[in-house]
Amino acid sequence: MASTYAATRLFLCLLAFVVGLAAVPASAWAQGNGTRATDLPLPRFVSLKSDRVNVRIGPSREHKIAWTFVQSGLPVEIIQEFENWRQIRDWEGKTGWVFHSLLSGRRTALITPWEKSNLTPLRARSRSDANIVAELEPFVLTSITECAGGWCRVNGDNYDGWLDQTRLFGVYPDETLED
The missing domain is CATH 2.30.30.40 (SH3 Domains)
Known part of the structure; x- marks a missing residue:
């Protein structure tokens, strides 16, 4: 009985830890673990380099595409960085992740x-x-x-x-x- 209680307690502690990690925002990971790819200021404005830019729900190609921009030059705001990925916000306030090479430092509005x-x-x-x-x-x-x-x-x-x-x-x- 005591070993079942201890195992259950250990399981609940581990579950609380994992749930706690999942609740940490991407910004905390990006800033807290040294994964920022640049020393450029956040937030900052950039523009889209390509006529077709997929915006994903997370910072990897394995994440689903949330929407696709179809016009180059549109301004977006970079609000976070994670390795080679940039979390962007558009003029409507929608956010998502874009691979860094699809963005340009050229300023547009x-x-x-x-x-x-x-x-x-x-x-x-x-x-x-x-x-x-x-x-x-x-x-x-x-x-x-x-x-x-x-x-x-x-x-x-x-x-x-x-x-x-x-x-x-x-x-x-x-x-x-x-x-």
């Missing part, structure tokens, strides 16, 4: 993806009273060349100018980027 129809004025200079050179719709994908003082210089096929930094997903408020 989506213009007001949280809005349905409001146009964003593109200005000739980094001032709210500067001439408007174009008005850009939500979800326009743009390249960022620099940001300073709450403004970002952006460009695309038919435009080049300055946008209010708060109108972009792909750059942090008051983040400074140099050309």
Whole structure:
């Protein structure tokens, strides 16, 4: 009877330990066991390098694909690292894991993806009273060349100018980027 009690108690202790390990978030593992692959800051924005990027539910090819991006250049935010995998967050707040070689350090942004129809004025200079050179719709994908003082210089096929930094997903408020 005593040996059955001891075995049951040992089993329950081991089970509690395993359940406790499973409850540890990936962030604790990535930071706590030295598996961070880079010394780059977290979080940080990057862009998708390929027209087809599978986002997985965990950091390995054995994990199921949660969804697939089908446009290169889209900005995503890296929120964690685990070996060669990066946990990313998109503009909608969805998270998943992407293999590092599918990401680029090139900075891009989506213009007001949280809005349905409001146009964003593109200005000739980094001032709210500067001439408007174009008005850009939500979800326009743009390249960022620099940001300073709450403004970002952006460009695309038919435009080049300055946008209010708060109108972009792909750059942090008051983040400074140099050309």
